Amino acid sequence: MTPDQIIFLLCAVLIVATALMVVTARNLVHAALWLVATLFGVAILYGLLQAGFLALVQVVVYIGAIAILFIFAVMLTRREMRDKGAQLNQNWGLAAFLGLLTFAGLAFILSSWVGFSNQAAKIPAGTDTLSALGNALVSPNAFVLPFEVASILLLAALVGAVYIASASKK
Amino acid sequence: MTFWNDPINFIANWLGGVFAGWGMASGLVYVITALIGIVVIILFAMAIAIFLVWVERKVVARFQDRLGPNRIGPFGLIQPFADIIKLIIKEDITPDGADKLIFNIAPVMSLASVILIWAIVPLASNIYGVDINVAVLYLVAVGSFGTLSVIMAGWASNNKYALIGAFRMVATMISYEIPMVVALLIPTILSGTMSVKGITEAQTNLWFVFLSPLGLLLFLISAIAELGRSPFDLNEAESEIVAGFHIEYTGMKFGLFYAGELLHAFTFGGFMAVLFFGGYGGFFGLEKMTAFGWLANPFVELVIFLLKALIGYWVIMWIKYSMPRIRIDFMLAFNWKFLTPLAFVLLMITALMDKLLAPTQFYASGMFLSNVLLAWIVIELLRSFSKRERLAKEKPAEPVIQAAQH
Numbered sequence: 001m002t003p004d005q006i007i008f009l010l011c012a013v014l015i016v017a018t019a020l021m022v023v024t025a026r027n028l029v030h031a032a033l034w035l036v037a038t039l040f041g042v043a044i045l046y047g048l049l050q051a052g053f054l055a056l057v058q059v060v061v062y063i064g065a066i067a068i069l070f071i072f073a074v075m076l077t078r079r080e081m082r083d084k085g086a087q088l089n090q091n092w093g094l095a096a097f098l099g100l101l102t103f104a105g106l107a108f109i110l111s112s113w114v115g116f117s118n119q120a121a122k123i124p125a126g127t128d129t130l131s132a133l134g135n136a137l138v139s140p141n142a143f144v145l146p147f148e149v150a151s152i153l154l155l156a157a158l159v160g161a162v163y164i165a166s167a168s169k170k
Numbered sequence: 171m172t173f174w175n176d177p178i179n180f181i182a183n184w185l186g187g188v189f190a191g192w193g194m195a196s197g198l199v200y201v202i203t204a205l206i207g208i209v210v211i212i213l214f215a216m217a218i219a220i221f222l223v224w225v226e227r228k229v230v231a232r233f234q235d236r237l238g239p240n241r242i243g244p245f246g247l248i249q250p251f252a253d254i255i256k257l258i259i260k261e262d263i264t265p266d267g268a269d270k271l272i273f274n275i276a277p278v279m280s281l282a283s284v285i286l287i288w289a290i291v292p293l294a295s296n297i298y299g300v301d302i303n304v305a306v307l308y309l310v311a312v313g314s315f316g317t318l319s320v321i322m323a324g325w326a327s328n329n330k331y332a333l334i335g336a337f338r339m340v341a342t343m344i345s346y347e348i349p350m351v352v353a354l355l356i357p358t359i360l361s362g363t364m365s366v367k368g369i370t371e372a373q374t375n376l377w378f379v380f381l382s383p384l385g386l387l388l389f390l391i392s393a394i395a396e397l398g399r400s401p402f403d404l405n406e407a408e409s410e411i412v413a414g415f416h417i418e419y420t421g422m423k424f425g426l427f428y429a430g431e432l433l434h435a436f437t438f439g440g441f442m443a444v445l446f447f448g449g450y451g452g453f454f455g456l457e458k459m460t461a462f463g464w465l466a467n468p469f470v471e472l473v474i475f476l477l478k479a480l481i482g483y484w485v486i487m488w489i490k491y492s493m494p495r496i497r498i499d500f501m502l503a504f505n506w507k508f509l510t511p512l513a514f515v516l517l518m519i520t521a522l523m524d525k526l527l528a529p530t531q532f533y534a535s536g537m538f539l540s541n542v543l544l545a546w547i548v549i550e551l552l553r554s555f556s557k558r559e560r561l562a563k564e565k566p567a568e569p570v571i572q573a574a575q576h
Contacts, residue, residue, distance in 0.1 A: 003201070063315070
């Protein structure tokens, strides 16, 4: 086994174990903190795939913003912080079924893909992947349209948030 | 390659040779030398943190017209070690209602979030942890672990003051992250790279502080807010919430928060040097002359970097000990209504000027003048705004009465 594979396996165990803790933890703040560990594991995966930029964006956006907002929302809305007792809802069977179905579907689609069993080619040293990504995001031949559409979506969300926040004051 | 020209690689090669002589596989040798390197960087950062305790106490004493620690050792230099011994032998209390695991992880994470930054600090041209091409983003990403540790500490303490402190801290950190990111983008635009080593090397001829003084100011303000130091120290406002998020921590656990804060401030001083003052490079151009060729040496560069970082740290302390705390609504309004728009305008102007002036010889002067012009416009706008506010307060409703009489 190469060091990469060892790190990948450790990381995969971390992601799956912490993801299970997210859905089984009774205390919602604990669940949110386990989610942080899961998201961090995914960031390590990106790092292993030589996508350093994505790994850091994962940490900034998901851990730095979204997970912290989760924790805030939980702390400000639910007064009850218990470690034991019944789960909040009884739908775990359906959720497990849907999760397994999604996993099976993804595995089926991916197994019929040519690149599934091939080793990924190493990016040659010295390649500036970051500039390539930046150029691709604004190049008309690549992703400029999806990029701008996503920007408009985010802008709309921003305007909506400002409107809701200011309307409630009156 | 000798020890004097490239100390870290020299030692690493020598150690690698020793380990290989013991019959280790080359992969294992690499992993072990890398681990030793990591430990050395952490120890270096911690040694600096111990020294900083003394620096901080001495400097705050001078600002308050006191002497500071002066009993143990020359100039009180041994004082930090006495402090450490005291912190270690104090009783370690975990409150009854605390969430034990999270309560104990939080201080470790707080210090770790600072030490992680040291992986990318370029101490000299060949003394650094790693040189990644997204280093500027890494700085922001690691900062989010600091935010997380504050929430964990505040929530797990099961104390309302701690929770209020954590809320305030997170509100500060999340909102001031935006001008911070924009301020970090300005050296990125000017140098065309996000690698801190690349940014340092782009400043061999001219420091970025001359190209973008406003960028430096934005970075300084948002760095102080990110550190949670005065005037943004609402998270530990002693007069309101006792000690904020670390109210329940005793002994060395408090010590970890304290050491983390000092090291964080010093690290941001270092980043100010890297992003705007040429980092380890530059002895005012002397190192380019043949007579002073020996100045282009990693040890000299290390000393230059540490001195510049200390100056940045001193400025942060200077502001901390001479500014009163500001109210939280003012702090947030200052960020969202003033700092963030200013940062975005500055970013747009910098990007535009960079494209327009890049091939010409007016690049540096144009950049500087556009910054000065923007600063002047902002000051004029602020003045007219405050004038309107003042007039509205001085003569309430008077114009309306006059209009009714005529």
